[in-house]
Every structure is written in C-alpha cells, then in structure tokens.
Amino acid sequence: MPDPAFGLDFGTTNSAIARVRPGEAPELAHFGSDQGPTATFRSVLYFDEEEGGPEARVRAGPTAIEGYLDSEEKDGRLVQSLKSFLASRLFSATNVFGRTWRLEDLIGALVGPLRREAESIYGEPVVRAVVGRPVHFVNADGPEAETLAIARLTASLHNAGFREVTFEYEPVGAAYHYERGLERDELILIADFGGGTSDFSLLRVGPSHAEAGRRAESILGHDGVGVAGDAFDGAIVRNLVSPRLGLGAQFVSQFGRTLPVPSWLYSHLERWHHVSFLKSRKTMQLLLDLRREAEEPEKLDALIRLVEEDLGFLLYRATERAKRELSEAEATTFRLEHEGLRIEGEVTRAEFEGWIAGELSAIEGCLDRILGGAGLSERDVDRVFLTGGSSFVPAVRRIFERRFGAERLRTGAELTSVASGLALRAAELGAG
Ligand SMILES: Nc1ncnc2c1ncn2[C@@H]1O[C@H](COP(=O)(O)OP(=O)(O)OP(=O)(O)O)[C@@H](O)[C@H]1O
Ligand SMILES: [Mg+2]
Incomplete structure (x- = not known):
C-alpha cells in the first residue's frame, strides 16, 4: 500500500499540515490552543530566558503567543513573519539572549514542533512532505535570491526533522484543493493572498486531468508579488500609528537645525519581520538622543516604550484587528493600550483603501502579467478561486469582481486550502 502523503504549508502568518491516505480526503492536523483546536499553527517564535539558567527557551506556534502574553515583563522576544527573510542576503543570523541563531535555525525551531505535533496527532512519522513555496519570495530581486531562499528553506526543513521534501507552488496546492469535487474540467485562475505574498496560477484542472495524469500543457502560468497582508498592516502603521509616534515630527539637531525624526525607524515598525529586531543598543541610544531634542517628546516616549518593552506584537495585534474589522465594517477604531501607553485613532474603510492603493495596483499588475503571459483574457477563464487570509479584504475581492464578474468567483478554506x-x-506523486 502506498505511504500516507503529507503536505506542509509553511506560511508567513499561519502554517498547516495535512495528510492524505490513499483514496481518502485530506485530514488537517488540529493543534491545541487557548481558543480550542485549530488547523492553523501561528508562524511565530517566542524566546525568553529559562528561569535559573543561562539558556534561552524557545516556544513555537500557539504556545509562543501564550508565553508572550503571560509574561508580565515582556522581556522575551516574539519573532514573526520569518518567511519574509528567506530571500534577504542582509539577514543571515541574529543574537537572542547571547546565542546566535541563523535564519535556518529559527525556521527549524518553528517547523520542528509543528512537525512533531503532527506526528503525535497522526500517530506516525512525518518526515517526507510536499512543501509549498511562493512563486516569488518576498524581496527576491532575481533568480539568485529565489535559489538562496529555497536553499535556506530546505536547510530549515531538515533542521525541523524532515528528511525528504518536494517543493510545489502554493497556488498549485490551492488548485488541488479546489479541484476535488469538480465534475467537469475547468480552466482556473487561483489567487492566494497570504501574509507575505500574493500568488497566482493559471491551470486546467478537473476529472480528466486528475485521472489521466498531469500534462505540462495544463499549466498555463504562475506569477506572484511580495505584497499581501503584512503590507496592508504596514499601511495602517504608516498612516495611523507612526504619526502618533513622532513620524513627521521635528527635532533640533546638534547644529541647531530643525530635522524630521529619521523615517527608517518607522519603516522598521511597518514590517513585522523587522519590528522585533529594532531593540538594539544603538537604536535605543538614537531614540533617547532624539527624544531630548524632539519638539513633541511625548510621541517619542511612546515609540521608546514600544521598542524597549518589545510591544511589537501588541502593535501587530491592534493593527491586524483594525484591518479585519474593516473587512466587515465601514469604519473602526484602532486601539493599543498597555500600562499607561495608549495609541488610538479612527479609520474608515475608504481611508484604508486609499492607504493600500499602491499595494492593490501591484496585485492587479501581477494579474495582468499572468493573463498576458498566457495570451489569455478574462473571458477564457472559467472560474477564479480566491483563497488565503487576505482574500477577505473587500478591495482585493473587488478587483476580481470587476474583471471576472462575481458569478465566476469561488472562495473558501482560506487558511487551509494550500x-x-x-x-x-x-x-498523486506517491501514486505516480
Ligand atoms: N478577515 C480578514 N480581513 C483581512 N485580512 C485578514 C482577515 N483574516 C486574515 N487576514 C490576513 O490574512 C493574512 C494571513 O493569511 P494566510 O494565513 O493565508 O497567510 P500565510 O499563508 O501565512 O502567508 P503566505 O502565504 O504569504 O506565506 C494575514 O495578513 C491576516 O492579517
Ligand atoms: Mg499562504
């Protein structure tokens, strides 16, 4: 009998594992969490110092967030969106509580517990898997960067205990999910909007493809762009939060000139994969110096607290909550409160859509490229399957409604289809 087959979606925000036994439907692994069992394992790590010892303790997934929220001092370190570093030559390692962690160690420490939990859930080894990859990694500026990302991801997966991995494009994964239950062949566009990337595949699927074997001609194209939910969050930070933390404010330089507070500080704040790395002695010193000269020191005080007390995750939570609320409502209040620190502001959906206009046009540009590259127009596409958490953003959905008509859109299994x-x-590969 062929072995059971496993799929791993290591996501920027959420990861998941599924098993398929011959002839059966996929079974997602469900992990324990404060809110009950969930198929999505948050892609976060939390480091804190082990009591009574010099070693840092690291926790992954739901327990990482619980560990962070339970710690009163918030002197540990919560790291997220690690996948977005894979193609960055500039990031290779970081120091956490005196130990150097390479990116491959960090991702290994995240995926390892996920893999082991899946083993205990399924009651069998999980050491071979088909693993998803974005069409283009975040910040990959060419083929060399993509190769670097894949090499690092492979090493990370080996560190996590996988022995054999085969990569597949994430939207192709979503296509296999969509294809189940189809009674007729279709030419489909898959659009997967995640935390880090938006990925597209154009392909023919359906019973005849599933049964007669896949042919190269049934894949019409793939494309992707490193713009998705994290970038939407960044737009909220840039437009709503950072101005309340001193962005655009002035300080008086040592030569008596009036200068704006350096904007790179705020661009780090806009990127979840950078925010927990802001807390260095050099940055803290700079912030304290700026504060002394700032025209509105209370704004810098708030920024200093955010960085010093490692409140990046609270910032993330407040930002993401506001964004999700705007998927449902026309307006909401952004609110971050923590022991006397209070950042608050109203935002309407229309404002938010203005803030992400650049991101939306990058996504639509990618859609134009994939259709153009395949020599197809909207009319040639039978259905569009929208998936990934960021497909809930109404402005994203609207692009597809406008171009394909609502009746051709299908949605579902946003966090687990891949x-x-x-x-x-x-x-399929195992049976082949
Ligand atoms: N209701 C919602 N409205 C807006 N955004 C949402 C909603 N629900 C989830 N998201 C966003 O979806 C993103 C996570 O989606 P998903 O789990 O598909 O990403 P991922 O697979 O981890 O990332 P990637 O595929 O880019 O590696 C986050 O940015 C999250 O804020
Ligand atoms: Mg994804």
Missing part, C-alpha cells in the same frame, strides 16, 4: 492541496499533490 496545505490540503499539497497533501493531495503528495499523494
């Missing part, structure tokens, strides 16, 4: 489909792909 993992389920990768497991189906793994089963």
Whole structure:
C-alpha cells in the first residue's frame, strides 16, 4: 500500500499540515490552543530566558503567543513573519539572549514542533512532505535570491526533522484543493493572498486531468508579488500609528537645525519581520538622543516604550484587528493600550483603501502579467478561486469582481486550502 502523503504549508502568518491516505480526503492536523483546536499553527517564535539558567527557551506556534502574553515583563522576544527573510542576503543570523541563531535555525525551531505535533496527532512519522513555496519570495530581486531562499528553506526543513521534501507552488496546492469535487474540467485562475505574498496560477484542472495524469500543457502560468497582508498592516502603521509616534515630527539637531525624526525607524515598525529586531543598543541610544531634542517628546516616549518593552506584537495585534474589522465594517477604531501607553485613532474603510492603493495596483499588475503571459483574457477563464487570509479584504475581492464578474468567483478554506492541496499533490506523486 502506498505511504500516507503529507503536505506542509509553511506560511508567513499561519502554517498547516495535512495528510492524505490513499483514496481518502485530506485530514488537517488540529493543534491545541487557548481558543480550542485549530488547523492553523501561528508562524511565530517566542524566546525568553529559562528561569535559573543561562539558556534561552524557545516556544513555537500557539504556545509562543501564550508565553508572550503571560509574561508580565515582556522581556522575551516574539519573532514573526520569518518567511519574509528567506530571500534577504542582509539577514543571515541574529543574537537572542547571547546565542546566535541563523535564519535556518529559527525556521527549524518553528517547523520542528509543528512537525512533531503532527506526528503525535497522526500517530506516525512525518518526515517526507510536499512543501509549498511562493512563486516569488518576498524581496527576491532575481533568480539568485529565489535559489538562496529555497536553499535556506530546505536547510530549515531538515533542521525541523524532515528528511525528504518536494517543493510545489502554493497556488498549485490551492488548485488541488479546489479541484476535488469538480465534475467537469475547468480552466482556473487561483489567487492566494497570504501574509507575505500574493500568488497566482493559471491551470486546467478537473476529472480528466486528475485521472489521466498531469500534462505540462495544463499549466498555463504562475506569477506572484511580495505584497499581501503584512503590507496592508504596514499601511495602517504608516498612516495611523507612526504619526502618533513622532513620524513627521521635528527635532533640533546638534547644529541647531530643525530635522524630521529619521523615517527608517518607522519603516522598521511597518514590517513585522523587522519590528522585533529594532531593540538594539544603538537604536535605543538614537531614540533617547532624539527624544531630548524632539519638539513633541511625548510621541517619542511612546515609540521608546514600544521598542524597549518589545510591544511589537501588541502593535501587530491592534493593527491586524483594525484591518479585519474593516473587512466587515465601514469604519473602526484602532486601539493599543498597555500600562499607561495608549495609541488610538479612527479609520474608515475608504481611508484604508486609499492607504493600500499602491499595494492593490501591484496585485492587479501581477494579474495582468499572468493573463498576458498566457495570451489569455478574462473571458477564457472559467472560474477564479480566491483563497488565503487576505482574500477577505473587500478591495482585493473587488478587483476580481470587476474583471471576472462575481458569478465566476469561488472562495473558501482560506487558511487551509494550500496545505490540503499539497497533501493531495503528495499523494498523486506517491501514486505516480
Ligand atoms: N478577515 C480578514 N480581513 C483581512 N485580512 C485578514 C482577515 N483574516 C486574515 N487576514 C490576513 O490574512 C493574512 C494571513 O493569511 P494566510 O494565513 O493565508 O497567510 P500565510 O499563508 O501565512 O502567508 P503566505 O502565504 O504569504 O506565506 C494575514 O495578513 C491576516 O492579517
Ligand atoms: Mg499562504
């Protein structure tokens, strides 16, 4: 009997694992969390100093967030969106509580517990898998950067205990999920909007493709762009939060000139994968110096607290909450409160859509490229399957409604379609 097949979706924000036994439907692994069992394992790590010892303790997934929220001092370190570093030559390692962690160690420490939990859930080894990859990694500026990202991801997966991995494009995973239950062949566009990347595949799927074997001609194209949910969050930070923390404020330089507070500080704040690395002695010193000369020192005080007390995750939570609320409502209040620190502001959906106009046009540009590259127009596409957490953003959905018409859109399994489909792909490769 062929082995069970596993699919791993290591996401920027959420990860998931699914198993397919021959002839059966995918089964997602469900992990324990404060809110009950969930198929999505948050892609975060939390480091704190082990009591009574010099070693840092590291926790992954739901327990990482619980560890961070339970710690009163917030003197540990919560790291997220690690996937977005894979193609960056500039980031290779970081020091956490005196130990050097390479990116491959960090991702290994995240995926390792996920893999082991899946083993205990399924009651069997999980050491071979089809693993998703974005069409283009965040910040990959060419083929060399993509190769670097894949090499690092492979090393990370080996560190996590996987022995054999096969990569597949994430939207192809989503296509296999979508294909189940189709009664007729279709030419589909998959659009997967995640935390780090937006990925597209154009392909023919359906019973005849699933049964007669896949042919190269049934894949019409892939494309992607490193713009998704994290970039939407960044727009909220840039437009709503940073001005309340001194962005655009003035300080008096040592030569008596009036200068703006350096904007790179705020661009770090806009990127979840950078925010927990702001807290260095050099940055803290700079912030204290700026504060002394600032025209509105209370704004800098708030920024200093955010960095010094490692409140990046609270900033993330408040930002993400506001963004999600704007998927449902026309307006909301952004609110971050922590022991006397208070950042608050109203935002309407229309304002938010203005803030992400650049991101939306990058996404639409990618859509134009994939259709153009395949020599197709909207009319040639039977259905569009929208998936990934950021497909809930109404402005993202609207692009597809406008271009394809609402009746051709399908949605669903936003956070799990990729993992389920990768497991189906793994089963197909195993049976082949
Ligand atoms: N209701 C919602 N409205 C807006 N955004 C949402 C909503 N729900 C989830 N998101 C966003 O979806 C993103 C996470 O989606 P998903 O889990 O598909 O990403 P991922 O697979 O981890 O990332 P990637 O595929 O880029 O590696 C986050 O940015 C999250 O804020
Ligand atoms: Mg994803």
